[in-house]
Amino acid sequence: MVKVKDVSALLKDLLKDAVLEVALEKGLPPGEVPEVLLERPRHEGQGDWATNIAMLLAKPLKTRPRELAGEIVSRIGKDPHLEKMEVAGPGFINFFVTNLWVRDVIDAAVKERENYGRSTQGKGKKVQVEFVSANPTGPLHVGHGRGAAVGDMTAGLLEYAGWEVEREYYINDAGLQMNLLGQSTQARYFEILGVSDKAPFPENGYKGDYIYDLAREVLERDGKKHLEVPLEESFPVFQAYAANTILDGIREDLALFGVKFDVWFSEKSLYEKGLVESALAFLKARGHAYEKDGALWFRTTAFGDDKDRVLVRSNGVTTYFASDVAYHKEKFDRGFDLVIDVWGADHHGYVPRMKAAVEALGRERDALQILLIQFVNLLRGGHQVSMSTRSGEFVTLKEVLDEVGVDAARFFFAMRRCDSHLDFDLELAKKASTDNPVFYVQYAHARIESIMREAASRKIDIPDPGTVDVDLLLEPEEKALAKRIARFPEEIEKAASELAAHRIAFFAYDLASDFHAFYNAHRVLGVEEAVSKARLCLVEATRVALTNALGILRVKAPERM
């Protein structure tokens, strides 16, 4: 039996031979023959596969595309999987395959189960996905949620495509923002005790209500003792308490959202281990860094950035960029073949210098991929909700999860390309109606489980797909469904190589849609036995593909709804 994925490979080989033969005959050196590609035609009636090769070759061979296409077709060898070929449109060659693939795909899905669709694309390669990485200065908001979903799903997708994947959270626990957090908490503590003039609230401090909560907790734990000592002395207590408490909250929120990190990496640890220093030394030794105006600069312009960047300020303080260079050096030193950073789109100006850093570290520019997550426009009751951590006015991720549920939130984020702005309407996501795609997809799964329960109660087993008579699955809804299942492995590879996890969500939706259409048109149980058996196999194959797709997104596939 030919594996589903191999049908296209098989066609491609036949096609390639024919193309080379024709090209050679017309005097075109094999080196100048463009790459032969097979694509999925957009429309029904244009076959299962198509190629544009005749159009590409028409010019160098000085012939008309359609004529050439005919010539190529006449040289393509026979194969039991190949039903017929057609020359269509401006010069496409359309391939129609025989029904053999229907059994092939059902067989593959049912037998491979949780491995159906897995790819070896990333085999033997290690990738790190770093995401969220929010400063521990406040709770996660919806924007972080989108980053968390995209990062986690991208990681899941790459795992499925054969990569060894590590999920990492970078904790920005060093620097100015952490000081501000400590000062803000300290100031609120004094304010609560009615002596706010003794510890004024810092400019640009964190104004959210949660800072009051932290201050009150310190007060409960320690009493008024921090009033008695100088501010510098009590400051570390406030900072440590605030940062640890907030980070714990972040961990809890992410756990609730179904996101698990393999590594929580502390920025502070880079300094403690001397890695920032050694990274700077590395750059200096290779002539990528120089001193000017009392500061240390990184010559990022040598790698395409539009200006050089400061690593160490003239006051001796290292910049955020310096620790980021050190961090990325450390990542590559850990042996990753690919490093993916998921950032908020407001950091896009940072991309060229980070890419420059990667090159200066002696890596390919593309060894670092940065996914920029566009802003989430949070809507509630039609009007926009502001989301700035500093102003303290935001809706937290937890609030959203409590309101709309984890699955709805994850799927909502998954249904958009990450570089597209996202309107997240809470009222809409919460509705258990057709508006909400996650219920639509989950309902398809619940229906499948229902069929399986019914079959079990009637003592009917799922037969071996090898015994299925493919000619019993010729209804348009059956073929459409089988075809969709067959595309799952392609979809994985495509999505993985584009780092486009949203494709999986769309696939799941389309698969559910094909299933619902099938379900409404045909009965699985209570029809003629051979047909029933064939359909049971098809349903089981659907269940496998749907479960696997949802598994990548970490969205539940419920047995009942």
Add this chain to the structure above:
RNA sequence: GCGCCUGUAGCUCAACCGGAUAGAGCAACGGACUUCUAAUCCGUAGGUUGGAGGUUCAAGUCCUCUCAGGCGCGCCA
């Protein structure tokens, strides 16, 4: 001023390395449950892909210009 992202049906979004007739859902209208779950399905209607040029056999996709929205442009993070 310079740079990045976005602009596709009334609304929210898809569209593979440039391919054939630009697809879904919602909203609107008309239909379908005596059966394995109607949170479903089927049908109708809806478009100059913001605009103008260009490259190409072929452009939503690439190039130039332009308009609109968002975001960046620090010895901040």
